[in-house]
Amino acid sequence: MWQYQVSVDNYNSGKSIKEFLIDNYLPKHLRGALRQHxxxxxxxxxxxxxxxxxxxxxxxxRFNVDDFYAPDSYRPNYHQAIKVIYENNDLMVLDKPAGMKMHAHSPSEDDTLLxxxxxxxxxxxxxxxxxxxxxxxxxxxxxxTSGLVLIAKNxxxxPILNRQLSKKEIQRTYYAWVKGHMSxxxxxxxxxxxxxxxxxxxxxxxxxxxQTAQTGWRVVEQISDRSLLKLVLSTGRMHQIRVHLASVGHPIIGDSLYGGLKASRLMLQAGQLDFIQPFSGKNLSIKLKNNQLFWE
Structure with missing residues (x-):
């Protein structure tokens, strides 16, 4: 059984429980499960x-285990430590190294972040x-790609964080070194x-x-034949930043798939995550420190 406790504050006071659950994006099937049992x-x-x-x-x-869809199960691998940038009771933000997969594609695979x-x-x-x-x-x-990734713990x-993602309430900020100077x-x-x-x-x-895809960019620094860009995604398509930058003639350095200059790694990093803490309405902004950013 999963039990989730909320201490009611000014943000949620005065709401019916139904309003509270809907406002906090708890899905209909879970609201129904709470009523039924x-x-x-x-x-x-x-x-x-x-x-x-x-x-x-x-x-x-109070939720029963069968209120939820069967989760993916990840075999624990103790051979490499993860970098935890932020953690609370519900979630953690990890700093994923370049070259590491996010999750396994078979039960025998265990060399992934999860x-x-x-x-x-x-x-x-x-x-x-x-x-x-x-x-x-x-x-x-x-x-x-390296950098910040959000992992739930229950x-x-x-589904609450997934809804934030679909409503564009989770903002992901990236940094990339690209070929040439922007116009x-x-x-x-x-x-x-x-x-x-x-x-x-x-x-x-x-x-x-x-599929619709939108990437906003701003020049942070320019040196010799390259530029450092700050990038914000409004959508989350596969290889979105890499494809978009290559399409305007500024491929990411180290991007062998899309024509980038040769480098030891892909010079793309997720440097900041902004989202809302479930059930509290608190805005969280998690950033990598300067000495953790790949260009320092």
């Missing part, structure tokens, strides 16, 4: 969704929602991206059949 408890008493929350109420949501995250949580006997924490992927980075907050200091690349017609590994700009 009487899983809503305030100050030790079972209540209905019509109950109006008051300051300092203790709301407990395998190492599973080991970290188990080794520390971490609890989340009063049960052993497990790593749940919210979004992903390409294998060759299944309750996963302006800021801009937006707004071109659809689709699967490459001859190579399944690649994506390309496809004005006829591609």
């Amino acid at each position: 009487k899983g809503l408890v305030v100050n030790g008493q079972i209540v209905a969704t019509s109950y109006v929350l008051k300051i300092d109420d203790c709301l407990t949501m 395998n190492y995250a599973a080991a970290y949580l188990k080794q520390n006997q971490t609890l989340s929602a009063q049960a052993p924490a497990q790593p749940y992927m919210v979004h992903r980075l390409d294998r060759d 299944p309750i907050v996963v 302006a200091t800021t801009g937006i690349i707004n071109r659809p991206i689709g699967q490459h017609p001859t190579d399944d590994r690649l994506r390309w700009v496809d004005d006829d059949c591609g």
Whole structure:
């Protein structure tokens, strides 16, 4: 059983439990599960969704394991430590190294970020929602991209964070060294991206059949034959930043797939994540420090 407790503050006071759950993006099937097995408890008493929350109420949501879709299971791998940049009871933000896959594609595979995250949580006997924490992927980075990635620790907050992602309330900020100097200091690349017609590994700009994709950029620094860009995604297509920058003649340095100058690694890093803490409304902004950024 998963049990999630909320201490009601000014942000949620005055709302019915139904309003509270909807406002916080808890999916309909989970709201229904709470009603059906009487899983809503305030100050030790079972209540209905019509109950109006008051300051300092203790709301407990009790979920059964089968209220959730079967999660992916990641075999713990203790052979490599992960870099935890931020952590609370619900989630953690990790610094993924370049060259590491996000998750396994087969039960026997264990050299991925989520395998190492599973080991970290188990080794520390971490609890989340009063049960052993497990790593749940919210979004992903390409294998060759480094930087910040958000990992949930219980299944309750996963759909909430997914909804934030779909509503563009999670903002991902990247940094990249690219070939050449940009023609302006800021801009937006707004071109659809689709699967490459001859190579399944690649994506390309496809004005006829591609999916909408938008990347905003700003020049941070320019030296010799290259520029450092700060990039913000409005969409999350596979290889989006790499394809967009290559399409305007400024491929990322180290990007062997899309024509970048040769380098020891892909010079693309997720440097900042902004999102809302589930059930609290608190805005969180997690950044890599200067001495953790790949160009320092």
